Amino acid sequence: MVYRGTRESEETDRMLALSDGVIAIAITLLVLEITVPEIPAGSPLSVLPSLIFEQWHEFFGFVLSFLVIGSYWVNHRRIFVHIERHDRGILWLNLLFLLMVAFIPFASSVFATYPDQFGIMFLSGTLALTGFTLALLWSYASRRELVEEGLSSRVVEIQAARFLASPAVFVLSILVAAFDPGLGILTWLLLVPINAVLQSRLVENLEGEASQSRVRTSK
DSSP: OOOHHHHHHHOHHHHHHHHHHHHHHHHHHHHOOOOOOOOOOOOGGGHHHHHHHTTTTHHHHHHHHHHHHHHHHHHHHHHHHHOOOOOOHHHHHHHHHHHHHHHHHHHHHHHHHHTTTHHHHHHHHHHHHHHHHHHHHHHHHHHHHHHHTTTTTHHHHHHHHHHHHHHHHHHHEEEHHTOHHHHHHHHGGGGGHOOOOOOHHHHHHHHHHHHHHHHHHOO
């Protein structure tokens, strides 16, 4: 007879289904924060394009939050590709991550309504905390040896760096926005090159390990 706790530790389908559902709903809710502008009484219809353009911050907040949630979903998926079993700690940390994801649409709405220093810092803080919960999830799983056997410490470290990269950029954005809100927004662009470099290093290490494994097998 298989111990019940063992069966539960190997069941991840329901946890992943819940995670995918929460993330999908959060992404969908983002677009609801974009309002349709009202044409002032007596104004011609031709003013509509300019009114929509004035809402650039709403579109920017939507795209940024969508891409960040999407990247966090990708990282979440990569974590559970390597996790072979889980415990209560994983369950609660995953719920903490989902709590932050579910809060992102509200933070995006705050930024869309108040695209000033506070709005930038509030959205950046929310996205940073969300990323840190994901990094904490990976750190916990690797320290408790819940990840697959044979995963090198180098790969674990690069993955950890990847999970910390995005929240670190948002923390930097908060600090910069305290002095210059516009520059604080520009710091978000650092997400692209930093994640690209870390992804490249991760692929190189994984390919190197796979090559060494094939060599050992052929001997």
